[in-house]
Amino acid sequence: MKLGVIADDFTGASDIALTLAEAGFRVAQFIGPQSSASDPSLDAGVVALKTRTCPAKEAVAQSLAACRWLCAQGAGQIIFKVCSTFDSTPKGNIGPVLDALAAELGVAQSLVCPAFPENGRAVYMGHLFVHDRLLNESGMQNHPLTPMTDPDLRRILAAQTRAKIGHIPVQTVQDGAGAITAALAGMTGHVILDAITDGDLLAIGAAARHSPLLCGGSGIALGLPANYGAKPAPPDWRAVRGPGVVLSGSCSRATRAQVAAYKALAPSCEIDVNAVLKAQMKPEAVAEWVRAQSLAQSLAPLVYSSADPEIVAAAQQEHGRDRAATAIETFFATLAAHLHRQGTCRFVVAGGETSGAVVAGLGINALDIGPKLAAGVPLLRTNGGMALALKSGNFGAQDFFQMALHRMEQTG
Numbered sequence: 001m002k003l004g005v006i007a008d009d010f011t012g013a014s015d016i017a018l019t020l021a022e023a024g025f026r027v028a029q030f031i032g033p034q035s036s037a038s039d040p041s042l043d044a045g046v047v048a049l050k051t052r053t054c055p056a057k058e059a060v061a062q063s064l065a066a067c068r069w070l071c072a073q074g075a076g077q078i079i080f081k082v083c084s085t086f087d088s089t090p091k092g093n094i095g096p097v098l099d100a101l102a103a104e105l106g107v108a109q110s111l112v113c114p115a116f117p118e119n120g121r122a123v124y125m126g127h128l129f130v131h132d133r134l135l136n137e138s139g140m141q142n143h144p145l146t147p148m149t150d151p152d153l154r155r156i157l158a159a160q161t162r163a164k165i166g167h168i169p170v171q172t173v174q175d176g177a178g179a180i181t182a183a184l185a186g187m188t189g190h191v192i193l194d195a196i197t198d199g200d201l202l203a204i205g206a207a208a209r210h211s212p213l214l215c216g217g218s219g220i221a222l223g224l225p226a227n228y229g230a231k232p233a234p235p236d237w238r239a240v241r242g243p244g245v246v247l248s249g250s251c252s253r254a255t256r257a258q259v260a261a262y263k264a265l266a267p268s269c270e271i272d273v274n275a276v277l278k279a280q281m282k283p284e285a286v287a288e289w290v291r292a293q294s295l296a297q298s299l300a301p302l303v304y305s306s307a308d309p310e311i312v313a314a315a316q317q318e319h320g321r322d323r324a325a326t327a328i329e330t331f332f333a334t335l336a337a338h339l340h341r342q343g344t345c346r347f348v349v350a351g352g353e354t355s356g357a358v359v360a361g362l363g364i365n366a367l368d369i370g371p372k373l374a375a376g377v378p379l380l381r382t383n384g385g386m387a388l389a390l391k392s393g394n395f396g397a398q399d400f401f402q403m404a405l406h407r408m409e410q411t412g
Contacts, residue, residue: 001038004070004227005046006063007081009094009352010359011392013048016081016218018378020044021369023222029367029380031359033065038073043230045070049354050088053145059093060100067104077212078105082216084116085135085394086128087146088154090269090340095160098181098190098215107212113204116219119376119395122196126167127151139253142309145315145325154194160186171197171265198222199333218376237370237379239411240387244300244346245290245339246401247332249354250393251312258350259306262401267297273305273315275326283331287338299344300405304336329353333361348389350406355390373404405406
């Protein structure tokens with residue numbers, strides 16, 4: 001294994017796995033730190049964790065366990081994969097994990113760049129943009145778990161770490177890998193690099209050839225496989241046919257639009273957090289509803305809890321943020337397990353936390369990477385023949401759900 005990735009959520013793991021696979025690496029995605037050795041023919045291993053919003057100590061412990069396993073497989077370079085909107089709070093978890101990984105690897109410098117131009121994420125003058133809006137004006141300021149109210153990555157990271165925070169501006173980045181390498185030579189701590197195009201990310205990748213620790217969105221991996229002589233090649237796919245379902249727990253603008261579009265086509269069931277907490281809505285009953293709908297018509301049913309931010313905030317106010325979030329995640333995990341036992345083999349999932357819950361409920365240990373469905377979203381396949389699409393809340397076009405279900409049934 002040449003490269004190891006530690007992802008702080010499940011959709012982020014499949015996102016960067018796709019980037020590496022399309023660049024020509026043989027990649028596998030693992031669910032949590034493993035206890036046995038990986039396939040020695042792998043170029044990269046991506047360990048999917050669920051540490052974005054857990055206590056910082058827990059995030060550090062899981063990340064270090066993943067790092068040690070990846071290094072034991074031969075990985076000489078580690079990427080800490082975070083969201084391209086740098087989702088975190090003033091207490092972490094990006095800073096604490098990055099500090100711990102740097103100490104574990106014995107390095108004095110890490111490269112940080114969450115830019116992902118294909119999905120509209122750019123870093124300019126140390127500030128993160130989502131399309132033409134600063135991060136704190138993009139809708140992310142209303143995120144129910146990690147509200148992003150400051151677009152300055154330097155300030156965000158400085159609040160979470162004791163390390164120095166450096167910055168390399170876009171002018172230097174666009175002068176090429178040599179200029180970036182020269183600028184990095186005199187810097188320690190966590191260095192934020194501007195990037196507004198894929199060309200910028202390729203230059204950063206070339207400059208990072210000998211950097212043991214990187215942090216960012218999937219874009220930071222764009223130029224790394226070329227350092228090892230890899231050539232771009234699209235992943236293959238074998239059709240998976242059978243009952244399907246769409247499970248959506250994200251409250252992002254993009255996902256809410258996708259839910260509205262799919263509801264107009266297929267049967268849908270909304271999960272009410274108040275009903276879940278009062279045991280008035282149970283996953284067993286929803287699973288039976290899904291089964292009945294699947295028998296009655298061809299389009300896969302939709303189960304969703306993608307409410308407007310105001311509704312989510314009201315539920316959190318009444319029940320507590322953690323209790324409400326845990327209730328929904330547990331519901332989706334249990335529902336997924338019931339659906340799998342009923343024969344559901346195609347799962348389209350929206351939201352990083354929801355994806356983590358569903359994967360846990362399905363008891364999946366590893367995933368093979370298939371072709372791209374949308375920017376940052378690959379098809380995924382288990383050894384048992386299930387097909388999954390794990391979508392970050394903000395990713396995908398309005399027709400994503402229908403398109404993903406259809407693509408799962410196509411070979412090639």
